[in-house]
Amino acid sequence: MTKITIGQHYPTDSIIHHLDARVKLIGTIMYIVFLLFVNHYAGYGVAALFLTGIIALSKIPPRLIFRGLRMIVFILIFAAGINLFFTAGETVLFHFAFIRITLEGIMMASHMAMRLILLVMGSSILTLTTSPIQLTDGIESLLNPLKPIKVPAHDIAMLMTIALRYIPALAEEMEKIMKAQKARGADFDTGGLIKRIRSMLPILVPLFVSAFKRADELATAMEARCYRGDINRTKMKAMKMTRTEFIGMGVMICFGGLIFLTRLL
C-alpha cells in the first residue's frame, strides 16, 4: 500500500527537473494528444525516440520508468486481448472453434499496446521530474485564468498537495488499524457480504476519527504558520518563462509536426 508509484517524485538535478511545471504539464498533454493521432508505426518510432531523448535528459534511472509499466500490465493484456480477438478483419491467420485471429486484429492490438506503453512512460516522466508542490502550483497557475468564473484555483491546488502528502500516511494508518483489530480477534476474510461490510466498521471508524484529527491539527499548524489562502502569497520556486521553457515548447511543436508527417506515410 505504501509503495504507490504514481506521483512519486525522483529529485535530481536535470534540465527537465528545472523546467517550469506549466510547460511540463502542457507538454505532457500535447504529447498524449499527438500519440492519439499516430496511425503508422513510424509515428511510434518517432515518439519512442523522443521519449528516449527526454529520459536521457532527465537523468532518471530507466528502471523507475519501467516500474510504472508493471502496474498497467493487466490493462495492457486486457486491451490488447480484446483487440486481438474481436477485431473484424479479412485476412484470417488462425481459426479454431470460436477463436479467430486476423491480421487486422494483430495490427490493432499492437497499436493499442504501443500507445498505452508510450502514454504511461511519458506521463510518468512528468510526475518523476516534478515535485507534487510544483505540479499543483503549475495546475493552479494554469487554472488562474478561470478565476473570474469562480474556479478556486488556489484551493484546488492546496487540496491536491495535502492529499498527496497524506495518502501514504493514511495507508500506513489503515494497515496498522487492521492489524490491531485482528489482534482483537477481528475477521475480515470470511462470511457473507453483509458480514464483511459490517466487519469493516472497526477499521473505518478509527480511520475517519484519525483523519479528522489529522485534518484539525494540520489546519491549526497551517494557521500558526500564517496561512490564509492565497492572500499576499509568494512562491519560493517562482515560475518564470525563460529561454529553456520556450525551447521546450518549441521542441514539443516540432515533435507534433513529425508525428503528423508520419501520418502521410
Next chain:
Amino acid sequence: MKAQTNRLNPQPNEGAEETSPYIIELRQISHIYNEDSVFEKRAIDNVSLKIKAGEMVALIGHTGSGKSTLIQHLNALLKPSSGMVLINGKDIHTDKAKLKSIRQRVGLVFQYPEHQLFEAEVFKDVAFGPNQMGLTEEEVNTRVKSALEVVGLDESCYHKSPFELSGGQKRRAAIAGVLAMRPEILILDEPTAGLDPRGRDEILSQIKHMHTKLGLTIILVSHSMDDAARLTDRILVMNKGCIICDGTPIEVFAQGEMLKNIGLDVPQISSLMTCLHEKNSNLPTGIFSVEAAADAIMKLVRP
C-alpha cells in the same frame, strides 16, 4: 515456510511438546521485508528467544530496531521469513484455522491503542474481542466487567463514549479490550508513550498488577529504560534486528555506554552511579532506582 511443509502430520509430536517449559519460544526467526526486491530490508535477523510462563520481560530498543516487528510474530500477525515461532511448545503456523485462537491467547496491545476504539460506548468496545470469540452474552459481560475493573475504570464509564474519556482513561479502555479476551500472554507496545507522569504511573502499576494478580506472562515493549527497570526483572535489548543483550536490569544497565551508543537513554540515576563508581569503586553500578542508590550511598556513611 519450511517448518510447515516438513511437518505434514504434527499430531505425534504434540504430546511431547506439550510439556515445553517455555510459553514462548522463537527458533532462529528472521523477517525480511520486500524480499528479493531493491527495497529488501532485514528487520529481524536470526533471533532465538525463550520466555517462561509467568515471566515479565521488557523489550527495549530505539525506533526501527525491529522490536515492533518481532512482537507481531508472536501472535501470527506476521510470518517469519525463516525460523519457527512456538507458543506453548506448538508451532503456530502449522494450522491456519487456529490463528484466531493464537491471537486470543497472545494479546497484543499496539502503540497508541486508543486510536483503535470505534464503538459508541466503552463497554461495547471492550466487548468486541470476546464477542468475536463466540462466547455467551453472559460470559462476555463478566469478562468485560472484570477487564474494566483491572484497568480501573468503574461503572460510571461503561456507557460513556470513548471520546469523552481522558487520554489515560482511553488508553486503559483499549487495554481492557485486549484483556477481556483473557489472554495468557500480554504484549504491550509503548504503553506509556505520550502520557503525563501521572498517567504513566497509573498504567505501569496496573501492568504490574496484571502480572502479579492475574499471573499473566507480560512483554513490555518500550524505549523508556526507566519503565523497563521499574517493572521487570529481565530486559532484552534489540538493535538492528538482533537481541544484543538479555539479562537482569542490573546486568543490562551496567553497560551504560553501549546502551547510549545504540540510541537509548539510561536512567539518570544509573548514569550517576556509573560516575560515582569511577570515583569510588566501592559503589556498585547497575543501580537504577532512587531507593537502591540511596541504600548504596548510605552504606558508605555507615558501613
Next chain:
Amino acid sequence: MILGEKLTFEYAAYDETPPVLTLKGVDITVKAGEFIAILGHNGSGKSTLAKHLNALLVPAEGTLWIKGADTKDAENTWRIRQTVGMVFQNPDNQIIATIVEEDVAFGPENLGVKPTEIRKRVDESLAAVGMSEHSLAPPHHLSGGQKQRVAIAGVLAMHPECIVLDEPTAMLDPSGRREVMETITKLNRESGMTVILITHFMEEAAQADRILVMDDGVLVMNDIPRNIFRQAEAMQKLGLGVPGVTELAHELRRRGLDVADDVLTIEEFMSDKAIKSLL
C-alpha cells in the same frame, strides 16, 4: 516581550455540560531571550495557554500583549503569528509539503516574502537545525526527531523572535528527544531566541531559565528550576516529578545525609560537599 494579565479561557464543551474553564486568571511575563519551560499534567491548561501566545486562541477575559500588540485585535493576528512561531507535538501532522525544503518555505511564502529571500531563509533555517543534507527528502522518509527539526526550521524561516513548542518530544524516542533538545538549547544560547517549551520530561525542564507550573488552569509555581524542584513533595502532589538526582538528594537528606536540596544535574550531585567527602 510577552505580557499577559488575568487570562481566562473557556472551552464551549458539549451542550449538556457547562463550559470548562481551562485558564483561570493566568498572569504571564516573558522577557526576550528567556528559555521558559511550562510543566503541568494533561488537562492543566498548558496547551491552551500556548495557543494563546500566537493568537490561535484569544482570551475570553484579560489581555495578552505580544511586543505591545493585543492578541484580541484581529489586525495584529498575522504579525503576532510571525513573531511567535509554534511547533506541535505530532511531527506528522504539521508538515504540509512533500519535500522538506518546500515545507520550510511554506511560512515565508504565506508572509509574501520575495522568492530569492525565501530561498536564503530556507537554506539558513535548515542549516540551523542541521538538516541541510536532507533538504530534498520526502518527510515520510525521516525519523521523528528529524521531522521535528524540519518543523522547527519551518518556524525559523518566518524569522520569529520567540518559539513556542508544545510537547515536541512526547512522541519521540530517546535519540530523537536528544536531537530536538540540543536544537532548542542551541537556538536559545547562540541566537538568543526566546523559547517556551511545554514538556512532561523533568530533565528537559531543568535546562530552562525559568519554570512555570500549571495546575487546573492556574499558574501555581513560577521560579527558577532549582527552586521548583527543591519542592519535590509539592511537585509529586501535582502529578509531576523531579529529576532523578534531585529525588535521590532528597532521599539522602531524609536519611540524614547533608546533601544540598537543589541539585539538578549529575555534575552538581558529584560536586556536592557531602558527596565529595564520601568519595
